[in-house]
Amino acid sequence: MKTKIHILLQICLFPCLLFSQIQEISLEECQRKAKDNYPLIRQYDLISLAKDYNLDNLAKNYLPQVSLGGQASYQSEVTKIPVKIPGIHIPEMNKDQYKITLEVSQLIWDGGATRSQSKITQANSDFEKQKLEVNLYSIRDKINQLYFGILTIDEQLKQLDVLTSDLQTNYELVSAMLKNGVAMVSDQDLIRVELLNTDQKRIELTTLRIAYIKMLSLFIHEEISEKAKLILPDNNIDFSEEINRPELKMYEKQNLLYESQESTIKAKNMPKFSLFAQGGFGRPGLNMLNSDFRTYAVGGVRLSWNIGNLYTKKNEYRLIRNEMNSLETQKETFLFNTNVQLTQIQNEIVKYKMLMVKDKEIIQLRNRVKIAGESKYKNGIYQMNDLIQDINAENKARVTQSLHEMQFLQSIYNYKYTQGN
Template sequence: MIKHGLSIAVLLLAIGVQAQDNRLTLEQAYDLARQNYPVIKQKDLVRKTADLTIENLNKGFLPQFTVSGQATYQSDVTRLGANIPGLKIDVPGKDQYKVQGELSQLLYDGGTTTAQISVQNANAQVEDQKAEVELYKVKDRINQLYLGILLVDEQVKQVDFVKNDIQLGIKRVEAQVKNGTAFRSSQLTLEAELMKNDQRVIELKANRKGLVDVLSLFINKQLPEDIQLNLPVIPATLVKESVARPELKLYNYQNELFRVQNGLVSAKNRPRTSLFVQGGYGRPALNLLNNKFDWFYIAGVKFNWSLGNLYTTKKERELLQVNQRLVDVQKELFMLNTNTQLKQQQAEVDKLSQLIQSDQQIIGIRAQVKEAANAQLSNGVITANDFLKEVNAEDDAKQSLITHQLQLLMAQINARTISGNQ
């Protein structure tokens, strides 16, 4: 008994998992597309590149050791011009040799390393946000595929309703044919129309399969042909939402990059200070009057101030200001285009809302006319063609409603995507 209960529980769990795998939400499609879109790999590479560069920059403050050597021959050497009694000074050789090593420790670099690290971090943010902008564009493609599948599903349901009406008409005409009150051609007309609707179902399902296959490629997950898509729920605060597109962050990060680059320009114009120790072996050593090989060392502080950058500092700052103004203009243009698109989408939402109300009224009228035609067909007052005319008229009205409802949903989703709140 316990085993039987466990088997049922496992079966129910398996059915639940299968049902969950057979459903997909728009948010899940977004997440899967983001995880598997090739641009996501670029974000990791950008961060790794920045980390490696910053690691190398930080090593600039580690002690630096260099080794050098030279052997020279010169045409003349320093010598005394007079002899001093009791003092013999050897004349240095014209061939001289030296091998030395130098250990230096940077104390102050004018803030150049700190500024370079800031530039690397700011540049990494810019490149990372560029990838975010590209990833966000995928949402628009997912919207089209997702809503396209939902539209096909609604159209298939409507075709089923039409087929039911036609089958009902066939039964009634079939009875009339048996009773001799209707021609066989009327029944054949209805049967041909039924077959046409079967063809519509075949076409719609083929279109659905194509859309599902393309969606599978975007999310890198093979979806079953009968995948069920949840209808997206649009919040009531649609119109009040502010623009939060990733492009806005990109413009801010670009301005921040220009700011830290300006700091790097200033750092390049500051002096550098370091400690150093030199030691070596050569002839002559530090005592130029000793013409023998000897050891030597020197220790001290170095001060270096390169003033060559002052020639280009002003132009570099002006160039950064121009680039910053260019970004501001791009941001202003982007906001203008985005707000224009939002106005257009809102106008589309208002138009479709009105059309849906009109569709519902038309469907109500067409339904009454079809019911009257149904009764008239039963009584032999109208022909099968007349009946089909009213059935198709109601079908057209319902198809218009389905299309307008999905277009309304698409306009609402597009508005959220354009505003960056999707």
């Protein structure tokens, strides 16, 4: 019976045990979720919609165009035939004239204007999307700062636990010595003060961690438990990889936009052909000497060519070339500045690597000094203040080591962010 109850309890508690498992989250997962849930991501769909609407409107250029017009006018003088033939009445035009016209035109060839505008629309959409990608890329840096901020706090909390354990051990030692009359109550009080100080630091760090967790939750649009465990990122890095920042693709898309604008200059300097048919009703009709209201129709082929655009053609090409040269200069400047940043970060990585080697030696020495201090205190030749200084010095060395480790990792990911890989 007891066995059955035990099994039943295990079955009931199993979901609770699953639920109580500590949440784990990685840096890459945070970066992906932050990008997918950032409000600016919706701009992608808006850019695509705008492109589709513009392309759809451009496609309608080759649909028949219908226009309706009307006019009523009065003129002070009309055309007359300056010849009088006896017995023959030559009619005169009326000074008041009226007409309503309906015209249908069909574009045959617009010199490539519609095609060039379509290319510009597509190129502009690609450029705007890539510019958006640049803005979204900056989120990675914010996520890195929050993530490594939390990891740094976690390391400091671990060192506080080590310090608390050390102080508690010595507190118990002093308590035992106090019972034997070989220690003073003030020594015990000194350790209690240090324990209270560690509690204060723990409260400060825990509060700061909760704030960082909440900010990270807002970015990834997902609730993160305060007890969540952040997976330590790997320290692999390849300094030989080329710069692959989204800004470089943005410069490429902008250059393609300028190239598509060149085709517009060529298109607007070409002639345009269209068919047209016009029907009208008015006075006079096509016969100017007939003063009756009449219907009429006209049809044919129309040519239009704005030759005046040829005057500015060369300068328009030069302006676009100037913009392309300016863009190339911006790209070179960006690459130069990025390489300077990478060199600086690489030096930081090397620096932290060297510091961590020294940290190990310092901790070993500080530990030996602390152990020696504890031995001296037991033998009554060392003051509690001196021992507490040794304990704090060792803890400070451990905290410094953990900070250097986090700074080393963060520098690696700063390098990857700056590199774009």
